[in-house]
Amino acid sequence: VSEATWASVPDGSPFGPAVLPYGCFSLDRQPRRVGVRIGDHVLDLAGLARDGLLGVFPAAQAAFAAPGLDVLMASGPDAWRATRERVAALLADGRERARVEPHLHPLGDAELHLPFAVADYADFYASLHHATNLGRLLRPGEEPLPPNWRHLPVGYHGRAGTVVVSGTEIVRPRGQYLPAGARAPEYGPSRRLDVELELGFVIGVPSRLGTPVAVADALEHVFGVVLLNDWSARDLQAWEYRPLGPFLGKSFATSIAAWVTPLAALERLRVPAPAQEPAPLGYLREDPWALDVDLEVELNGDVVARTSARNLYWSPAQMIAHLTANGASLRTGDLLGSGTISGPERGERGSLVELSWGGEEPISLPGGQTRAFLEDGDAVVLRGTALAEVAGRVVPAA
Amino acid sequence: VSEATWASVPDGSPFGPAVLPYGCFSLDRQPRRVGVRIGDHVLDLAGLARDGLLGVFPAAQAAFAAPGLDVLMASGPDAWRATRERVAALLADGRERARVEPHLHPLGDAELHLPFAVADYADFYASLHHATNLGRLLRPGEEPLPPNWRHLPVGYHGRAGTVVVSGTEIVRPRGQYLPAGARAPEYGPSRRLDVELELGFVIGVPSRLGTPVAVADALEHVFGVVLLNDWSARDLQAWEYRPLGPFLGKSFATSIAAWVTPLAALERLRVPAPAQEPAPLGYLREDPWALDVDLEVELNGDVVARTSARNLYWSPAQMIAHLTANGASLRTGDLLGSGTISGPERGERGSLVELSWGGEEPISLPGGQTRAFLEDGDAVVLRGTALAEVAGRVVPAA
Numbered sequence: 001v002s003e004a005t006w007a008s009v010p011d012g013s014p015f016g017p018a019v020l021p022y023g024c025f026s027l028d029r030q031p032r033r034v035g036v037r038i039g040d041h042v043l044d045l046a047g048l049a050r051d052g053l054l055g056v057f058p059a060a061q062a063a064f065a066a067p068g069l070d071v072l073m074a075s076g077p078d079a080w081r082a083t084r085e086r087v088a089a090l091l092a093d094g095r096e097r098a099r100v101e102p103h104l105h106p107l108g109d110a111e112l113h114l115p116f117a118v119a120d121y122a123d124f125y126a127s128l129h130h131a132t133n134l135g136r137l138l139r140p141g142e143e144p145l146p147p148n149w150r151h152l153p154v155g156y157h158g159r160a161g162t163v164v165v166s167g168t169e170i171v172r173p174r175g176q177y178l179p180a181g182a183r184a185p186e187y188g189p190s191r192r193l194d195v196e197l198e199l200g201f202v203i204g205v206p207s208r209l210g211t212p213v214a215v216a217d218a219l220e221h222v223f224g225v226v227l228l229n230d231w232s233a234r235d236l237q238a239w240e241y242r243p244l245g246p247f248l249g250k251s252f253a254t255s256i257a258a259w260v261t262p263l264a265a266l267e268r269l270r271v272p273a274p275a276q277e278p279a280p281l282g283y284l285r286e287d288p289w290a291l292d293v294d295l296e297v298e299l300n301g302d303v304v305a306r307t308s309a310r311n312l313y314w315s316p317a318q319m320i321a322h323l324t325a326n327g328a329s330l331r332t333g334d335l336l337g338s339g340t341i342s343g344p345e346r347g348e349r350g351s352l353v354e355l356s357w358g359g360e361e362p363i364s365l366p367g368g369q370t371r372a373f374l375e376d377g378d379a380v381v382l383r384g385t386a387l388a389e390v391a392g393r394v395v396p397a398a
Numbered sequence: 399v400s401e402a403t404w405a406s407v408p409d410g411s412p413f414g415p416a417v418l419p420y421g422c423f424s425l426d427r428q429p430r431r432v433g434v435r436i437g438d439h440v441l442d443l444a445g446l447a448r449d450g451l452l453g454v455f456p457a458a459q460a461a462f463a464a465p466g467l468d469v470l471m472a473s474g475p476d477a478w479r480a481t482r483e484r485v486a487a488l489l490a491d492g493r494e495r496a497r498v499e500p501h502l503h504p505l506g507d508a509e510l511h512l513p514f515a516v517a518d519y520a521d522f523y524a525s526l527h528h529a530t531n532l533g534r535l536l537r538p539g540e541e542p543l544p545p546n547w548r549h550l551p552v553g554y555h556g557r558a559g560t561v562v563v564s565g566t567e568i569v570r571p572r573g574q575y576l577p578a579g580a581r582a583p584e585y586g587p588s589r590r591l592d593v594e595l596e597l598g599f600v601i602g603v604p605s606r607l608g609t610p611v612a613v614a615d616a617l618e619h620v621f622g623v624v625l626l627n628d629w630s631a632r633d634l635q636a637w638e639y640r641p642l643g644p645f646l647g648k649s650f651a652t653s654i655a656a657w658v659t660p661l662a663a664l665e666r667l668r669v670p671a672p673a674q675e676p677a678p679l680g681y682l683r684e685d686p687w688a689l690d691v692d693l694e695v696e697l698n699g700d701v702v703a704r705t706s707a708r709n710l711y712w713s714p715a716q717m718i719a720h721l722t723a724n725g726a727s728l729r730t731g732d733l734l735g736s737g738t739i740s741g742p743e744r745g746e747r748g749s750l751v752e753l754s755w756g757g758e759e760p761i762s763l764p765g766g767q768t769r770a771f772l773e774d775g776d777a778v779v780l781r782g783t784a785l786a787e788v789a790g791r792v793v794p795a796a
Contacts, residue, residue, distance in 0.1 A: 120559045125642060138641070146640045151583050152574055156642040157555040157649070161518045161729045162607060171608040173724035176550055176679065185549050187679045187723075209560060209651075210569040210796060236724065242544045243536070244523060244554040245643020251555070252724040253607075281574065281585045325585075326571035326634065326650040327796070331559045398608060398725070 005091040007104065009039035017091050019386050020084060021259035022224070024068045025110040032067035032113055036087055037259050037388070040107045043087065047103040053090060056082035069116040069260060073204035073223045074332040080204070080223065084262060112258035114165040115226075116202065119333035121163055121254065122323060123198075123230060124155040126314040130342040133354045138238070150278060153314040153322050155339075158230070159251035163335065166258050166390040170231055172376060172397040173252040177235035189397035190233035192359065193374040196340040197297050197350030197382050199309055200228035201316045202260055203334035210327040215286045218320035221330055224260040225291075227382045227390040228337050231255065234353050234373070256335070259388035266291055266386060271310065283325055284318050295341060297350060298381040302366050305355060307348040309384070311341050403489040405502065407437035415489050417784050418482060419657035420622070422466045423508040430465035430511055434485055435657050435786070438505045441485065445501040451488060454480035467514040467658060471602035471621045472730040478602070478621065482660060510656035512563040513624075514600065517731035519561055519652065520721060521596075521628060522553040524712035528740040531752045536636070548676060551712040551720050553737075556628070557649035561733065564656050564788040568629055570774060570795040571650040575633035587795035588631035590757065591772040594738040595695050595748030595780050597707055598626035598654055599714045601732035608725040613684045616718035619728055622658040623689075625780045625788040626735050629653065632751050632771070654733070657786035664689055664784060669708065681723055682716050693739060695748060696779040700764050703753060705746040707782070709739050 005017040015021065015037050025035045025042050033046035045064035048054040054064065057079040063071035072079065090096045125131050128145075131154075135144025148154060172193055176185040204223030207213050213221060230250060237249025273288035293309040314322075319336050340350040349355045352373050356362050359372035374380070379393040403415040413419065413435050423433045423440050431444035443462040446452040452462065455477040461469035470477065488494045523529055526543075529552075533542025546552060570591055574583040602621030605611050611619060628648060635647025671686035691707040712720075717734050738748040747753045750771055754760050757770040772778070777791040 120557055122557075122645075135641075147576075148574075148583070148637055148640070152638065154638065154642055155645055157557055157645070159518055159520075159555055159726060160558065161732070162726050164607070171725050174610070175724045176546075178545075184676070185546070185679070187681060190724075209562070212572070212796075233724070239546055240550065240552065241641070241643070242546070243533075243639070243643070244552055245639070245641070247520075247552075247554055248720070248724040248726070251721075251726045278582070281583070283585060322646070323649075326573045326631070326646040327569050328557060328560050328646070328649045334559070398610075 005038065006094045006097050007038050007041065007091050013039050014386055015039055017088050019261060019265045020087055021261040021388055022069050022072065022115065023259040024113045024115045026113065027105060027110055034064045034066065034069060034072060038091060041104045042107055042110045044103040044105065048090070048100065051099065053099060054083070054086060056086045070332055073116060073202070074206070076205050077220055080262060081264070084264060112165060114163065115258060115260050117333050118160040118163045118335050119331040121158040121160040121335045121337070122155050123158045123337035123339060124153050124314065124319050125339040126153050126312045126319065127339055127341045128313045129311060129344055130340040130350060130354065133342060133349065137353065137358045150276070151280065152284070153319050155319070155323070156245045158254060158337070162251055163254045163256060166255055166392070168253070168255060168392060169395045170253050170392045171395055173233050173236065173248070174397050175233060175236035175248050176239055178239045185239055190235055191373065192234035193394060194232045194234050194352045195297065195374070195380050196230035196232055197295055197305065198228040198230050198340060199293070199338040200226040200256055201319070201336040202226060203330050203336070204332060206332050207324060207330040209329040212283070212327060213320055213324040213330065215284060215317050215321035218317035219263065221320060222263050222316060224262045225266060225387065226257040226260050227384050227387045229255040229380065229382055229390050229392060230337055230340070231392070255390050255392045257388040257390045261387050266293065269293055269385065273310070276313065283321055286315065286317060289315055293385045293387065295382070295384045298383065299371065300365065300379055304363060305347060305349055307341055307343040307350060309341055311343045312338055403436065404492045404495050405436050405439065405489050411437050412784055413437055415486050417659060417663045418485055419659040419786055420467050420470065420513065421657040422511045422513045424511065425503060425507055432462045432464065432467060432470060433508070436489060439502045440505055440508045442501040442503065446488070446498065449497065451497060452481070452484060454484045468730055471514060471600070472604070474603050475618055478660060479662070482662060510563060510565070512561065513656060513658050515731050516558040516561045516733050517729040519556040519558040519733045519735070520553050521556045521735035521737060522551050522712065522717050523737040524551050524710045524717065525737055525739045526711040527709060527742055528738040528748060528752065531740060531747065535751065535756045548674070549678065550682070551717050553717070553721070554643045556652060556735070560649055561652045561654060564653055564790070566651070566653060566790060567793045568651050568790045569793055571631050571634065571646070572795050573631060573634035573646050574637055576637045583637055588633055589771065590632035591792065592630045592632050592750045593695065593772070593778050594628035594630055595693055595703065596626040596628050596738060597691070597736040598624040599717070599734040600624060600658055601728045601734070602730060604730050605722055605728040607727040610681070610725060611718055611722040611728065613682060613715050613719035616715035617661065619718060620661050620714060622660045623664060623785065624655040624658050625782050625785045627653040627778065627780055627788050627790060628735055628738070653788050653790045655786040655788045659785050664691065667691055667783065671708070674711065678716070681719055684713065684715060687713055691783045691785065693780070693782045696781065697769065698763065698777055702761060703745060703747055705739055705741040705748060707739055709741045710736055
């Protein structure tokens with residue numbers, strides 16, 4: 001889409017007319033509706049459609065007046081493409097300015113909501129360096145990668161009902177943990193609260209129960225991408241996770257950005273990736289690729305980790321092919337987390353448990369403080385190329 | 399509620415006027431609506447409400463005309479009690495017969511649908527004998543129960559989008575498994591397809607994010623109970639489950655009954671249970687109890703296992719208190735599976751992997767056949783006191 005626009009986009013803003021992420025907003029307690037972010041403004045698509053400027057697919061008016069992206073997401077790639085091209089054209093063509101500008105609102109006037117209803121939330125473990133680090137920390141002396149790891153994108157289901165929008169305060173979870181050296185667990189506020197830097201892939205087009213989605217067709221189902229912070233209580237998780245995996249150590253909250261970046265806006269960041277060894281089974285095979293999305297973790301205003309989504313071993317197409325290989329269906333609103341993204345270097349680790357090596361080596365912050373895990377009041381912001389930030393602050397346990 | 403009724407209830411039917419389970423049905427492709435099962439008939443609550451016979455709470459007419467139980471479920475215990483008492487009274491009072499009978503339809507005329515929209519599906523592991531059996535089978539030579547098992551109700555999240563109504567055909571899943579002695583996995587139809595006999599607890603009243611539900615208040619959130627078959631591909635599960643737990647070995651389908659039995663209808667089956675050892679932490683502590691629901695697994699017309707829900711070590715109140723202990727919220731439509739229910743004796747095991755001891759000791763069927771795991775064409779029906787059956791037939795992999 002065009003890079004030109006008559007709209008105001010501040011220097012350095014990632015939200016120029018080539019990105020155009022979608023969100024759900026409201027003004028002055030009016031009903032929620034669909035908008036697009038341009039610079040530091042939100043463009044009201046429901047208003048444009050009502051004025052006859054956005055009749056790009058049959059259900060368009062209802063889709064943009066809906067209290068979330070769900071109808072747009074279900075409408076499929078042709079509708080997504082038509083909307084994106086038409087919005088870019090309206091923002092590029094100065095002759096439309098007088099009709100469009102009344103629908104532009106300063107971001108500060110808008111309340112932002114969870115952009116879509118999360119159907120199922122599945123979280124993967126797709127970064128080789130993260131999985132290796134966690135294996136070393138949790139199972140010292142053993143081979144860090146489980147035997148299945150290079151054969152399939154390991155994953156599990158998380159709690160869809162506790163996915164929250166960026167800015168939501170995170171109440172420190174209570175739960176059971178086994179104190180070092182103890183034989184019986186205690187119950188109390190988590191002492192090892194952590195972040196996980198992830199991408200979230202948002203499913204638009206559903207699939208049929210009983211019919212796997214081929215890896216070559218998988219991206220046709222993907223509406224867009226969000227940054228995702230999979231908050232984790234490492235002490236709860238360590239005690240509970242055998243044999244059925246993470247549960248309360250993760251389920252208290254998962255934050256996603258308020259804006260969903262269309263997959264089309266990330267196409268230019270698609271890069272070839274190294275060959276997978278061993279070659280995956282046929283249903284997972286494709287030309288290796290990744291998204292060269294630069295990522296960072298900011299803690300109380302300081303960047304504590306920088307990495308790239310190039311560090312994902314498994315692609316989102318492979319995650320979808322695997323998720324549906326057994327006949328499981330996709331629904332509009334399914335959210336697929338990549339798992340924590342870490343690179344090979346120390347400063348490229350996407351979680352505190354890796355950065356502080358299990359809490360043994362706390363990181364130093366510029367103000368002279370140190371952190372092994374999150375303290376009450378800590379503010380975390382995840383950022384990524386062409387993606388909206390996901391922010392959250394820790395508040396004390398209730 | 400009254401045991402008397404003018405309606406026809408066949409001898410031996412479990413669906414007398416003391417049970418009155420709720421479901422979602424349609425007639426002749428008309429819209430879905432809410433009904434109650436009495437004997438072999440469905441009573442159309444939407445029709446009763448339209449005729450002014452069921453104005454038992456403010457949103458009643460909309461709740462019963464909805465395409466599922468969701469609005470009724472969210473309306474809370476007072477609305478549930480009022481509905482149940484009024485329906486029982488209408489069915490008991492012969493003077494109402496002429497006005498009510500036009501809303502009774504033979505079950506054979508009705509199409510039954512998934513009774514409610516499943517929000518999150520969490521599955522527990524709450525039967526001591528099942529967890530012990532699985533530990534012995536999967537980790538021979540080790541202590542069968544993981545160290546956390548007697549301290550908390552172990553659980554994980556399943557896939558809500560593949561919960562299907564009784565009667566839905568189950569397509570044998572494909573997936574990765576590691577053949578015995580092999581070093582690399584293969585991909586193909588599961589060879590170890592299994593059933594899991596479970597109760598499902600259905601959440602009606604939501605809770606607030608960040609605020610745990612006390613064990614004493616937990617049952618106020620429970621609308622009712624269903625039988626649940628957590629179909630499982632043991633070969634897929636064994637290969638994938640470390641370290642994040644079950645995923646594709648479970649996510650292809652979970653069947654629930656078409657009728658949700660109100661918790662109130664099971665009150666008479668509530669019995670004291672043995673003390674838990676060790677005593678659980680405070681947030682899980684209550685007077686031990688269980689539901690004396692007799693259960694059976696029928697395979698191709700023969701009962702292959704009989705047990706009771708008394709064999710659940712953790713109560714549904716404890717499951718809810720634990721699930722929310724970290725601040726996670728409940729939503730209307732959350733489904734909590736108990737995990738497979740097994741008793742101490744061989745004939746009381748609620749899964750084939752236990753009945754056939756990992757496939758080593760196939761069970762004999764009356765017709766002379768044997769089964770270690772399910773074959774294509776096999777039909778499984780789960781039954782339980784005051785609960786509607788959940789049935790499913792295996793069809794070949796696509």
